[in-house]
Amino acid sequence: MDREIVHIKVDKVSKSFKNDNGRIEVLKNVDFEILKGEFLTFFGPNGCGKSTLVNILAGIEQSNSGNISFPELNRQPRIGFVFQNYRDSLMPWLNVEKNICFPLKLKGVSKKEQQERLDTIVSEFEINIDLKSKVYNLSGGQAQMVSILRGLIVNPEILILDEPFSALDYQTNLMLYEEILSIWRKLKITVILISHEIDEAIYLGDRVAFLSKKPASIFEILDSDLPRPRKLEDMGSKEFVNLKQKALNIFKNAAQ
Numbered sequence: 591m592d593r594e595i596v597h598i599k600v601d602k603v604s605k606s607f608k609n610d611n612g613r614i615e616v617l618k619n620v621d622f623e624i625l626k627g628e629f630l631t632f633f634g635p636n637g638c639g640k641s642t643l644v645n646i647l648a649g650i651e652q653s654n655s656g657n658i659s660f661p662e663l664n665r666q667p668r669i670g671f672v673f674q675n676y677r678d679s680l681m682p683w684l685n686v687e688k689n690i691c692f693p694l695k696l697k698g699v700s701k702k703e704q705q706e707r708l709d710t711i712v713s714e715f716e717i718n719i720d721l722k723s724k725v726y727n728l729s730g731g732q733a734q735m736v737s738i739l740r741g742l743i744v745n746p747e748i749l750i751l752d753e754p755f756s757a758l759d760y761q762t763n764l765m766l767y768e769e770i771l772s773i774w775r776k777l778k779i780t781v782i783l784i785s786h787e788i789d790e791a792i793y794l795g796d797r798v799a800f801l802s803k804k805p806a807s808i809f810e811i812l813d814s815d816l817p818r819p820r821k822l823e824d825m826g827s828k829e830f831v832n833l834k835q836k837a838l839n840i841f842k843n844a845a846q
């Protein structure tokens with residue numbers, strides 16, 4: 591990672607929504623920077639605005655005020671997005687390969703180019719999923735892998751994953767942690783991942799950003815400076831347990 595280059599600068603971003611009782615303030619003056627090639631994890635109380643924040647980063651949602659910039663680029667970066675409810679976000683009437691290629695189809699990319707891109711990522715990540723299968727035949731882990739590949743098909747500079755592991759069993763999660771870390775190592779892209787498991791947020795991230803409760807702002811950012819490459823057993827190390835203790839203290843204060 592080039593620790594010098596700011597990839598995304600988020601400057602005093604605020605967001606409220608209309609609801610039955612008037613307006614609900616969700617984000618208030620969210621301010622932070624993400625470095626190029628960094629793996630940043632977000633951790634925060636339920637419903638505090640985590641999805642809203644990454645939706646704004648990805649341009650799916652508009653903020654009411656504040657600014658998001660990409661100082662190193664003169665254009666919008668290519669962003670791959672993995673939605674919170676992966677089952678709902680896959681299209682059951684399409685098979686695996688058509689789901690993965692869907693963002694390219696939306697962009698009007700030719701069938702030939704779609705196929706080439708698909709072949710590249712399938713071989714790069716040694717995917718053992720039947721590409722012709724309908725997505726409802728897949729296990730949870732396989733379906734989540736399909737959503738991750740759909741995020742990668744656009745050749746992203748930034749990959750955003752909104753709680754990618756929340757609906758899966760523990761064993762599948764451990765396998766997917768390794769997949770995500772290997773994707774990140776190979777592609778050297780910037781990754782933003784929302785998590786509601788503190789162990790996961792520390793294990794995966796270079797830094798863990800804690801959001802306060804609603805209206806959310808960045809409460810504190812913890813350096814998760816464990817050496818890399820990391821192994822699952824590292825989650826039992828003294829350094830890890832120390833970091834977790836720090837993280838729990840921050841979370842307790844952030845949620846007050």
Ligand SMILES: Nc1ncnc2c1ncn2[C@@H]1O[C@H](COP(=O)(O)OP(=O)(O)OP(=O)(O)O)[C@@H](O)[C@H]1O
Binds near residue numbers: 638
């Ligand atoms: N389009 C919308 N219209 C109205 N309110 C919304 C909208 N989207 C989100 N909200 C409200 O904004 C708040 C934050 O929602 P958001 O989904 O960003 O939280 P979250 O931290 O991702 O939650 P979770 O932990 O459940 O994933 C919630 O109170 C939610 O009801």
Ligand SMILES: [Mg+2]
Binds near residue numbers: 642
């Ligand atoms: Mg959410």
